[in-house]
Amino acid sequence: MSLDTVAIAQLTPEVQQPFAQLGLQPDEYARIKEILGRRPTSSELAMYSVMWSEHCSYKSSKVHLKQFGDKAPKSDALLVGIGENAGVVDVGQGYAVTFKIESHNHPSFVEPYQGAATGIGGIVRDILTMGARPIAVMDPLRFGPADASDTRRVLPGIVAGIGGYGNCLGLPNIGGEIVFDKTYAGNPLVNALCVGVMKHSDIKLAKAAGAGNLVVLFGAKTGGDGIGGVSVLASETFGTGGSTKRPSVQVGDPFVEKILIECSLEIFAEDLVVGIQDLGGAGLSCATSELASGGSGGMKVALDKVPLRDPSLSPEEILMSESQERMCAIVEPHKLARFLEICEKWDVTVTAIGEVTDGERLEITWNGEIIVDVPPRTVAHEGPVYNRPLAQPTYINEVNSQKVRVPIPSSANEIKSVVLKLASSPNLADKSWVTSQYDKYVQGNTIQSQPDDSGMVRIDEKTHLGIAISTDANANWSYLNPYEGAKLALAEAARNIATAGARPLAVTNCLNFGSPEDSGVMWQFAESVRGLADGCLEMGLPITGGNVSFYNQTGDTAILPTPVIGVLGVIQDVRTRTPMSFDVAGLNLYLLGDTYEDLAGSEWAFMHDERVGQSPIADLAREMRLIELLLEGHNEELFVAAHDLSQGGLSAGLTEMVLRYSTGATIVLSNVGIDLISESPGRVIIAIKVEKSDALNALAAKHSITLTKLGTTGGDSLVINDCVISLQELSTAHTSTFPKLFG
């Protein structure tokens, strides 16, 4: 194909362009022509098509996401908010922490290992570009039924990819989730979270200010990886047809990324960059247009200077390539020499490809000919915005009006059977088969990781300041009531870090949904966003950023609405953290919170294929009182252990606690059936020394939280009323599921 330049485009308005194949709508194409006053060149079309894709432009979600700003609670902790690569939070002692989740769902379905690996790579670079040293990753995952053949294909590949890339980078994997549901068959969710730490003064932003400053590309060479990945892959539903649209897969190289991290941090430390951006989805198109519009707007780039792995790439392909491990920096000319020196030291390929101008246009040339001449804001930020129709789907009233019908255990045998079934169900079973493939302790700062309630890492080795993170989503509740579901997930994530004694500080999210062109899905999305925004406002937790992944569906079947919420908190001294379980006998066990007949959306209902009823209503005021109680109890060293109750209710919570350190418990329950399987939110099991009972009673009364004595610790069985389950039997049930399924 011959080169399509701006000059040619002006002379040949009649040329037919494949905008539809690139994922653009006719009116979007018309708008591009209107912006430019001519037809776009093929390179411009490539840029607009990737940047205006759902994945990059948030065109369907923008109108809703606005609420995160509008309803933002006042917070002194937030140093950098939504809009940058990742938000930054003040955690005290001069430290700032940045964290973010992103989805890599579709690439991970196509090529599980590389899809998941590059998902980790991408989010790590996002954190790096803020100026932070990445210190840990987490990954919430969703798969089709555990025994489905496609799950057996994608799960081992995804897990190996996360482990392979993360372990090579030397980043501990401190948690996540694995949930199975038939709606994720053919559309697994791979969300990756990364957290990084820096000093306040080290924060870097994505902007290209100062005419004459240089645009410098560094990192891996550009190849044909994932071309069109953004527009064709992430924004269209998989057909049943198969391979015709399959783009070339991005392959990650964690060792190059590791070098890129060290090289970038050295460059940051010497203050050699004005602005920086990583190359992720939409590659150079995204980096150049976002950097330019972050500054005054003017930038000139000579695309032919981009170092190529495959010399046959056309300019359009170079602009769209999603080759991994690349970064783009804005560097003042007098600092370039030092910049190049550092890159040479680390053996990182580096090229100045352009400069910032005082104009307002992004101009890209190919061997001297102008192939792109656009106002960068129209590419990066002023894409189409859709107020898509939304309507409450008919299933909502139908399922909400029905009652969950499941067997309720009462006899000793029934209790035993329920506890063992829950312990071994794939969603609740021991996940060591997966997490043992991840390096959880590298760097030596990991305090907590799976199966603890949250991941916790130390960030200062002298003061023992630490941070804790938990990610949660209960898609079953979100399906029944997306508004409450989002609030409940937020509350759960916050609770999960408070049990250890960390104070919740900030929120990130990854919103995984079906097609936004389906009004029912759009309603689920809008309700989830509204719920999350209201919840964050009420709990006083700012949202620092997030990610939206639409088009998660196979044919007409959308996935369950899956808003994954991540909450980050801070703990002053990690040595004081409250563990999730106990290893001594003779402690008293208590339940904090109220248990109602909340069976809708529960694991027990899920196991009986009962996807009906009404989700619990989130009582965030009570959740906040519970969190305050937990933090106060932690400060007073009241608790020996604290463990959040969520999926699987008290049955799963007790199972996890007694198996953690192989110390049994004897429990007496008055309403044993419901008590065991209900998943009422806002509940925590705590273990205390007997002599602390009065103090605990006083604390619970002070925060108006219901306190119920459950029993005592000790022995080698879990005893519930007259039902005795040996820890060995319970452990076998809990730990054999994954090895049996995935070998």
Place this chain on the structure above:
Amino acid sequence: MAIIVVDVMLKPEILDPQGNAVASALPRLGFTFARSVRQGKRFEIEVEGEPTPDQFAEVEKAAEVLLSNPVIETYAVRVEK
């Protein structure tokens, strides 16, 4: 007895970190001939007697399903006497 050989290579457009590592190690050891290196893998499958066309077709199928990852790799099957 014959040996059916399956050669598996990454597709040309796919990044090959191992090949790159080899390519950058060569000059360090004084070998200066390589412009680039791609690394693949080779399977040698022993079969009884002369391979039949059916057998050959089966190996091709196995190459597609198990020995290679057709999303990112290509394979070539041949008989070695």
